[in-house]
Amino acid sequence: MQTATGTLSKRRRIFWLVPLIALALPLLTNPYTQFIANAMLIYTLVTLGFSVVIGNLGQLAFANTAFFGIGAYASAIASTSLGLPWLATIPIAGLAGALGGFLASAAALRGIRLYYLAIVTLAFGELMRWFYTHAGALTGGTDGLPVPRGRDFGLALSSGTVQFYVFLAITCLLVAGTVNLLRSRIGRAIIAVRENEIATASLGIPTSQIIVTAFMWSGFIVGIAGAMFALHTGRVFPESFGLTQLIVNFAMVLVGGLGSVVGAVLGAVALTALPEYVRAFPGMEEIFFGVIVMVVLLVMPKGLASLLARFSPIFQQRYHRD
Amino acid sequence: MFLQLTLSGVSQGAIYALIALSLTVVYRSTTIVSFGHGDFVMAGAFLTYVLVVAIGVAFLPASLVAIAVMFLIGVAFSRGLVRPIRGGPHIGLALMSISFGFMLRGIARTVWGREVLPMPRVFDIEPIFIGSVVITGDALFIISIVAVLLVVFFTVLHFTDVGKMVQAVYQSERGARLIGINVERFHNFSWGVGAALGAVAGVLIAPISLLHPDLGASFLIKGFAAMTLGGFGSLAGAVLGGLLLGVAEQYAGAYIDTTLIDITAYLLIIAVLLIRPRGLFGRKVVVKV
Numbered sequence A: 001m002q003t004a005t006g007t008l009s010k011r012r013r014i015f016w017l018v019p020l021i022a023l024a025l026p027l028l029t030n031p032y033t034q035f036i037a038n039a040m041l042i043y044t045l046v047t048l049g050f051s052v053v054i055g056n057l058g059q060l061a062f063a064n065t066a067f068f069g070i071g072a073y074a075s076a077i078a079s080t081s082l083g084l085p086w087l088a089t090i091p092i093a094g095l096a097g098a099l100g101g102f103l104a105s106a107a108a109l110r111g112i113r114l115y116y117l118a119i120v121t122l123a124f125g126e127l128m129r130w131f132y133t134h135a136g137a138l139t140g141g142t143d144g145l146p147v148p149r150g151r152d153f154g155l156a157l158s159s160g161t162v163q164f165y166v167f168l169a170i171t172c173l174l175v176a177g178t179v180n181l182l183r184s185r186i187g188r189a190i191i192a193v194r195e196n197e198i199a200t201a202s203l204g205i206p207t208s209q210i211i212v213t214a215f216m217w218s219g220f221i222v223g224i225a226g227a228m229f230a231l232h233t234g235r236v237f238p239e240s241f242g243l244t245q246l247i248v249n250f251a252m253v254l255v256g257g258l259g260s261v262v263g264a265v266l267g268a269v270a271l272t273a274l275p276e277y278v279r280a281f282p283g284m285e286e287i288f289f290g291v292i293v294m295v296v297l298l299v300m301p302k303g304l305a306s307l308l309a310r311f312s313p314i315f316q317q318r319y320h321r322d
Numbered sequence B: 001m002f003l004q005l006t007l008s009g010v011s012q013g014a015i016y017a018l019i020a021l022s023l024t025v026v027y028r029s030t031t032i033v034s035f036g037h038g039d040f041v042m043a044g045a046f047l048t049y050v051l052v053v054a055i056g057v058a059f060l061p062a063s064l065v066a067i068a069v070m071f072l073i074g075v076a077f078s079r080g081l082v083r084p085i086r087g088g089p090h091i092g093l094a095l096m097s098i099s100f101g102f103m104l105r106g107i108a109r110t111v112w113g114r115e116v117l118p119m120p121r122v123f124d125i126e127p128i129f130i131g132s133v134v135i136t137g138d139a140l141f142i143i144s145i146v147a148v149l150l151v152v153f154f155t156v157l158h159f160t161d162v163g164k165m166v167q168a169v170y171q172s173e174r175g176a177r178l179i180g181i182n183v184e185r186f187h188n189f190s191w192g193v194g195a196a197l198g199a200v201a202g203v204l205i206a207p208i209s210l211l212h213p214d215l216g217a218s219f220l221i222k223g224f225a226a227m228t229l230g231g232f233g234s235l236a237g238a239v240l241g242g243l244l245l246g247v248a249e250q251y252a253g254a255y256i257d258t259t260l261i262d263i264t265a266y267l268l269i270i271a272v273l274l275i276r277p278r279g280l281f282g283r284k285v286v287v288k289v
Helices: A002-028 A031-056 A064-081 A086-110 A114-134 A160-183 A185-195 A197-202 A207-233 A243-256 A261-277 A284-299 A303-311 B002-030 B037-055 B059-085 B090-112 B137-159 B161-171 B173-178 B183-205 B215-230 B235-256 B260-275
Strands: B128-130 B133-135
Touching: A002 A160, A031 A064, A031 A160, A031 A185, A031 A207, A031 A243, A031 A261, A064 A086, A064 A114, A064 A207, A064 A243, A086 A114, A086 A207, A086 B260, A114 B090, A114 B215, A114 B260, A160 A185, A160 A207, A160 A261, A185 A197, A185 A207, A197 A207, A243 A261, A243 A284, A243 A303, A243 B090, A261 A284, A261 A303, A284 B059, A284 B090, B002 B037, B002 B133, B002 B137, B002 B161, B002 B183, B002 B215, B002 B235, B037 B059, B037 B090, B037 B183, B037 B215, B059 B090, B059 B183, B090 B215, B137 B161, B137 B183, B137 B235, B161 B173, B161 B183, B173 B183, B183 B215, B215 B235, B215 B260, B235 B260
Parallel strands: none
Antiparallel strands: B128 B133
């Protein structure tokens, strides 16, 4: 058994080919597909962060767009007001996102779970959006906040290709970080809380703190994705972090497979590319994402990752009960 | 001033109460929180709008048709989309309601476009003056409709056989099953009633506010705030919570800052869950571990 899992995890090293192949991608594509590829990397992180909370931890959360917005605004504010280069705003965005994760889930420390937690996080997200709109001096209000691309450490961050490589490096680091976190004691506790909170608590594990920790990690990586989004779009608006964004994220997590790291990548890649074609008509995007989520829930509740797992055991979700 | 604010608060709060009640009906009978319920409200308003403006039906029949259609949509949603995944995790059920609501919103948008359109005024009730307090026709209309509806609702629930059956299922689904109540059909019916009650709220706001496909989201949060304040799962609490929220918004807007009206509901949710998670009437919600 030991050897079997040993070879399996050795065979999983094949996943490192994915970023290697991706390295060559910008050489082949035009600026538009480049833009989409960058968005895919951003959404990979967003989806992964979301998936940790709703998939691995098993709590309903709506604060994901809040973390995304907090990261984007933290990065934009740090670069406009403090004059920091974009790369230096990354840790700030991550920490701001983690703080957001703490605030959104603080009610968990009071014993609030599932639906109640969902409602608190929903309120938190809408509260943040209200703040972006009304704290005009800091956030530019409805006009949004520009993200200067001039200041960086000798990197031409205005170029889509350079952005792609930087994003790829960040995404790989955070994906690897998440995989490691999920393997660690904390990660196993996160999954234990989902499976049976009372049993987990009876082992002396502080389940409320575990929930907050998972939210903070989610906030951290989604916050960094927000900073990437700010650079990618060049201007941050309150409207980018609303409920439409949220359902898109839900769809990505579900299509990929709840709680699966491979699934997060797949969901983000699949659904960033597709909707470009439905965006032309008002309302089509909503119908598209709504129907996608419904169909996936009915037909394929474990997502694309579970389809892949049928082909090869290397795609099996190690952190998910079947 | 104070009385005037209270009055507009109650009229606004009556709508929140209705939404919170519709959410509670679904939650109490199916243990599902319908995160797409705001869009049921929007769809009710939207259907009324389409019937009145595009087809030219009179307001009253149009609103009755809209409410009936929403009842059927609620039943269809329960039968077709909720039942197949009922055994699964709650996240799936919540996502199902969100995505269904999202689809409704998309349909409204394909018909409506991006514009925000006011509906022609339907009732010309003369405002009533009591001293310095003005009761507008709209407020009078809303408050009286909601009051009648609530009286009928609670009378049916507490004093009829159907109501006793409903209460039995609320108390114990298994017990209800044992005495021969068709719980499946009851769930479908509850979704229908929930959707129809939400639609009534939509019909009531249609003539007095600007309509757009996104209005559901804010009403959903108002409904949640009302439910949380009143006590999650308590029918009377939902109504009281809605009225209190409406009044609180008016006070916050007038005495502190007008922009606070938009976020009173969020602040209320966070404050209640931090201070008294069970709300005013709810049972204890905290998971003891």
